[in-house]
Amino acid sequence: MTRIVCLNGEFVPEDEARIPIMDRGLLFADAIYEGMGVLDSGIVDVRKHLARLRRSLAEVGIPEPHTEEEFLGILMELVRRNDVDEGFLYLHVTRGVAERNYVPVAGLTPTVFGFTQPLQGAPADVEPAGLTMSSQPDLRWARRDVKTTNLLGQVLANWGASEAGADEALLVASDGTVTEGGAVSFFPVVGGALLVRPLSNDILPGVTRSTLLEVLEAEGIPIDERTYTLDEALAADEAMITGASSYVEPIVAIDGQAIGAGEPGALTLHLRTAYLALVRSRLHPD
Numbered sequence: 001m002t003r004i005v006c007l008n009g010e011f012v013p014e015d016e017a018r019i020p021i022m023d024r025g026l027l028f029a030d031a032i033y034e035g036m037g038v039l040d041s042g043i044v045d046v047r048k049h050l051a052r053l054r055r056s057l058a059e060v061g062i063p064e065p066h067t068e069e070e071f072l073g074i075l076m077e078l079v080r081r082n083d084v085d086e087g088f089l090y091l092h093v094t095r096g097v098a099e100r101n102y103v104p105v106a107g108l109t110p111t112v113f114g115f116t117q118p119l120q121g122a123p124a125d126v127e128p129a130g131l132t133m134s135s136q137p138d139l140r141w142a143r144r145d146v147k148t149t150n151l152l153g154q155v156l157a158n159w160g161a162s163e164a165g166a167d168e169a170l171l172v173a174s175d176g177t178v179t180e181g182g183a184v185s186f187f188p189v190v191g192g193a194l195l196v197r198p199l200s201n202d203i204l205p206g207v208t209r210s211t212l213l214e215v216l217e218a219e220g221i222p223i224d225e226r227t228y229t230l231d232e233a234l235a236a237d238e239a240m241i242t243g244a245s246s247y248v249e250p251i252v253a254i255d256g257q258a259i260g261a262g263e264p265g266a267l268t269l270h271l272r273t274a275y276l277a278l279v280r281s282r283l284h285p286d
Contacts, residue, residue: 025094042283130252134166188236238265
């Protein structure tokens with residue numbers, strides 16, 4: 001089946017989509033994006049993702065090219081045309097096309113494109129075996145709270161983790177504290193409480209992270225909201241990552257050292273089940 005993508009409102013086969021080489025998203029990573037999970041043919045937490053997209057656009061001064069409802073229509077049509085039951089969905093907005101110059105020209109028309117991807121991680125209804133992580137220096141730009149396509153730091157970190165034989169990168173700041181994963185949020189569990197790094201410019205305000213916090217509050221599971229070191233993460237009882245493509249996934253080792261018993265933790269697996277139940281309950285609102 002040929003993948004159908006959307007480019008500036010037109011749904012076309014992916015090999016027919018064309019973006020000019022003078023697009024600022026290509027030249028400068030002058031662009032914002034969102035990645036969303038598709039589950040049971042619905043888009044997980046789509047309103048939260050669109051709210052974060054709008055915030056990121058505002059932070060870098062790119063005008064909103066569509067209303068929320070128009071964006072939602074594009075996304076749902078991509079899911080329908082590609083017959084996605086469980087998978088992933090990307091939406092990109094660049095500042096637009098102009099002669100190469102660091103200073104953007106006023107009044108550009110943003111380029112908007114979206115596409116689907118097959119599921120990368122464990123299916124929602126399969127118990128995950130657990131992933132491994134490798135600590136890597138956090139080399140990203142200072143505004144990590146903005147979801148820009150400037151992802152070279154993440155590319156290098158995840159590449160380094162792969163070369164080390166791990167599944168994911170665990171990013172460590174210059175002060176020795178853990179920020180997050182290369183493309184995910186990260187949570188160690190110590191004494192029954194999740195260590196949660198506070199929101200700031202240092203980390204992305206993860207959508208799956210925010211929904212997991214809803215689950216924790218509803219179930220009365222404690223959190224310890226503070227920064228923490230790599231050594232603390234290594235000494236955790238269990239650990240997990242969250243992300244739109246991974247839901248809630250257990251971490252069984254970091255830098256070759258087993259976390260806890262070296263197997264998926266009971267709390268992590270419980271939270272995965274509870275998270276999936278919550279997002280499924282609001283996939284198709286009335």
